[in-house]
Amino acid sequence: MVPSRSSILSILVVLLLSPFIVSLPIQDRFLKCLSKYSDTSFPFSTVLYTPQNSSFTTVLQSSAQNLRFTSPSVPKPEFIFTPLQESHIQAVVICSKQLGIHLRVRSGGHDYEGLSYVSEIEKPFVVVDLAKLRSISVDIEHNSAWVQVGVTNGELYYRISEKSKTHGFPAGTCTSLGMGGHISGGAYGAMLRKYGLGADNVVDAHLIDVHGRLLNRKLMGEDLFWAIRGGAGGSFGIVTAWKLKLVPVPSTVTVFTVTKTLEQGATKILYRWQEIADKLDEDLFIKVLIQTANVTSQGKRTIATSYNSLFLGDARRLLQIMQRSFPELGLTRKDCIETNWINSTVFMALLQNNTPPEVFLQRKDPNRRYFKAKSDYAKKPVSEKALEGLWEKLFEVESPLVVFTPYGGMMSQISESQTPFPHRKGTKFMILYYTGWQDAKENVAKHIDWTRMVYNYMKPYVSKNPREAYANYRDLDLGMNNNSNTSFVEASAFGTKYFKDNFYRLVHVKTKVDPDNFFRHEQSIPPLPLHMR
Structure with missing residues (x-):
């Protein structure tokens, strides 16, 4: 029997609406459960956003700092929940567990791989956005x-x-x-x-x-x-x-940025910085931002190394320290800006001069971009020859950035095991490799391949066994969990890079407090398998 035209239309309508038919009961059951486990008659529907809400996309993208994870092809949550108080979150956890709903939790959205608001392997999922917890x-x-x-x-x-x-x-x-x-x-x-x-x-x-x-x-x-x-x-x-x-913090602090190009001896100066940056007075912090720059109107490119610094003291004492420890930079009094601590945070955020600190209340990052980044830790200086090879790599993309962040001081005095963060004594500086772009039509693979190429190039010059990485610079290239049955062995691939031996203690804590692995994502800490408990 041949189906009628009306029957075919009815089937098409059902097929088109089926995602909503499937997802709506999840939302309804979730809201009903929240009411059951909350001690108030709060209208939870007012803080739950579904794809059918006109503001869903705005809320989802409100703190998505890496624009790579805002494209239409990236998986979207079934809904976003924006709790106003802790009791709301308590109910969310209870109900998500009861209903088998997978959670992603976001506070600022700076996860480099978007894991706080995107799930490639666990679907469906929901986002709990904590942006309204602002006390x-x-x-x-x-x-x-x-x-x-x-x-x-x-x-x-x-x-x-x-x-x-x-x-x-x-x-x-x-x-x-x-x-x-x-x-x-x-x-x-x-x-x-x-x-x-x-x-x-x-x-x-x-x-x-x-x-x-x-x-x-x-x-x-x-x-x-x-x-x-x-x-x-x-x-x-x-x-x-x-x-x-x-x-x-002292009432007067001093900041400066001094830039040196290749033509001004940047390579030798940076090598000297590597030798002394972790040994400087602990009141002095000097990081180096390394980028390409144009030196002629014809567009000839060079490498610019910018020494961006905070000193917890006045300019007079800073100049004495610099003359004694790092005269190669050639710091002068006119380079130094004496200010207070809050204005120094504006300066170190690389905002325009005279930007008032009230800008922080706007909660916006003016530099949101599409980007890919990776991290390393250096235990010894990178040779001048190796730096020259790095410069050649930087010329291969439009907007590369490499940042050297000095350690030493208090970082060398705190034990590796005092917190899970293990990158302490013996670390001279941390390295960030970053490439960003503004056009959604850009060739994403080109930029990601560049960061991987630079990362591979630097392998001989950085930490080994394991090659360490910073957990807040999330990098899925280091390995990932494939599903809820997180493998302890697979997770150790990235876990030991982020946490070294502390990874194993983290696994034991996880096994104790969340043995069923409810809180999980592509690079979460796994519980021990049953046969190892």
């Missing part, structure tokens, strides 16, 4: 601050400066970082040589575990508290707030 309570008398994880580090800096001109916090120079993921992976910045990482200066936390319980440091225990301060996000629970130890 900051600064207590100058006790040198501390409670900070919810949707706060950006720029907002935190500004709120500290409102209360005191002589307090700060040692976290990142990019000021749109969500405090949830930033501290979860370590959080380094311009004061790391003086005070260590952001994660080194956490004294308490609020975390919602796999059972939906809200735990502080005492309730979660020291093993779990250790794991969440540098063990990277998405493996152990959902951190909702950090209690931070504020650090003293």
Whole structure:
């Protein structure tokens, strides 16, 4: 029997609507469950966004910092949930577990591989966006601050400066970082040589575990508290707030940026920087940004090395230190800008001169781009000959960036095992390889291949066994979990690069607090297999 025209139309309509027929019950069941496990009559539908909501795409892209993961072909969540308080998240965890819904959790959206809001291997999935958890309570008398994880580090800096001109916090120079993921992976910045990482200066936390319980440091225990301060996000629970130890900063600090090109002896100066950067006075931080630049109107290109610095003191003492330790740079008094700490964070964020710090309250990163990045750690200087080979690689793409970040100081004094972040004593500097582009039509493979090529070129000159990497510079090239049945052996491929021997302690913590691997993603910490427990 031949079906009628109307029957065919009916079948087509059903097929076209089937995604909505399948997904709507998930949302309905989720909302019903939230109401059951919440002690309020809160209208949860007002903080849940589905693809049918006109604002869904806006919310999804609001903090997606790598534009590679905003393209139409990238998998999208079934819905986005934007909780307003911790009890909402508790209900989300309970209901997601009951209904078998896979979660991705986002605070600032800076995950280099988009794992906080994209899932290639677990479908369907939902995004819990913590951007509305934005409370900051600064207590100058006790040198501390409670900070919810949707706060950006720029907002935190500004709120500290409102209360005191002589307090700060040692976290990142990019000021749109969500405090949830930033501290979860370590959080380094311009004061790391003086005070260590952001994660080194956490004294308490609020975390919602796999059972939906809200735990502080005492309730979660020291093993779990250790794991969440540098063990990277998405493996152990959902951190909702950090209690931070504020650090003293002088009323006057000094910043400078001095640029040297190849024609000005950049290669020899950079080699000298490598020899001394980790041995400088711990008040002095000098990172190097390495890019290509045009030197003639005809477009001849060169390499420009920009020495971008924060000194916790005045220009007079800085010049004395530089003359004694690094005269090769040729720093002069006119290069130095004396300012206060909050304005130094504007400078180190590479914003335009005279930008007011109130810009941090806008929570926006003006430099959002499509990008690919990788990281390394150097234990000894890279030779001048090897640097010259690196320069040739940089000429092969339009907008390359390599950043050398100095270690030493406090970073050498903290034990590798004090937090999961292991890159401490013996590390001279960290390296970031980055290529970015603005046009969605660009050849993505060309840029990704370039970062891999540069990474391969640098292999002889960086850490070995393992070749170390920074967990907050997520890189799926290092290996990944394939599904919910995360393999301990597979995960060790990337886990030991990010955490060295601390990876094995992280696995034991994971096995204890989340044995069924509810909190997971492509590079999460796995529990031990049953036969090894």
